[in-house]
Amino acid sequence: MDQKEKIKIYEQLSWDYSIPPEDIEAVLKGNKAHAGHFTQEKLFIRLLETYPWFTVIQLFTIDEIKKLLSKGVISRLRAPS
Numbered sequence: 904m905d906q907k908e909k910i911k912i913y914e915q916l917s918w919d920y921s922i923p924p925e926d927i928e929a930v931l932k933g934n935k936a937h938a939g940h941f942t943q944e945k946l947f948i949r950l951l952e953t954y955p956w957f958t959v960i961q962l963f964t965i966d967e968i969k970k971l972l973s974k975g976v977i978s979r980l981r982a983p984s
Contacts, residue, residue: 922939
């Protein structure tokens with residue numbers, strides 16, 4: 904997945920807010936604490952609930968996913984599966 908495709912996904916994650924996609928990416932990558940009211944956890948949950956797993960594994964390494972997919976995140980998903 905190229906950067907242009909990633910930016911489109913980041914824009915879609917915050918479609919209902921005026922947040923630059925670069926800020927969304929920075930929060931997801933752990934380089935920034937917040938993008939608007941979104942935290943890394945909230946954005947990752949939104950990503951998991953919106954996109955197929957195939958897309959998620961193109962945005963993050965397996966190690967990053969293991970770190971982000973905590974028990975707290977799993978408990979907040981609509982469907983833990």
